[in-house]
Ligand SMILES: [Zn+2]
């Protein structure tokens with residue numbers, strides 16, 4: 220699904236989910252984030268499954284935390300503020316801002332206990348408006364990790380530790396797994412194991428900017 224398809228799917232959902240008087244500002248917000256797949260996943264999730272099952276419109280998106288290409292975003296709407304976990308693959312509803320995060324896996328991943336998260340995120344004004352990943356020079360354009368973090372697996376910017384080429388483009392993934400192509404989950408796992416044993420190359424905005432993709 221292209222960015223444009225994704226945006227059109229959202230606008231269609233909004234025909235039904237947003238009251239007439241809120242349509243214009245809500246659509247302008249989608250326009251502002253139309254180049255950002257992470258925000259588009261968020262809008263799609265929100266307008267597909269309205270948290271209160273009542274018409275609503277997103278007014279503002281704030282970034283509360285990020286780690287390894289995963290973002291905790293706070294979505295302020297006409298009704299309330301809700302928390303979502305978002306990345307390049309999708310968006311997941313975490314709960315109402317006031318109630319905080321219940322998902323133990325998410326809490327563990329970001330390294331806080333439930334009460335700590337409640338306290339940390341209490342004052343929404345302390346947190347910046349979410350910037351589309353493409354405009355944030357410190358983030359990998361493709362998978363949104365920051366300097367020193369490992370790319371999300373399959374990111375086209377990740378450098379191959381064996382040949383220095385593009386990991387998803389060179390042949391090393393097959394030669395390391397001893398196959399011509401990946402035919403099973405087990406072969407892919409074997410490659411990932413070899414990759415981790417060799418040592419993956421973390422994101423560095425200086426070495427691995429957009430120029431790398433063009434060169435590859
Ligand atoms: Zn990346």
Ligand SMILES: [Zn+2]
Pocket residue numbers: 379380381382383384385386389390391392
């Ligand atoms: Zn290679």
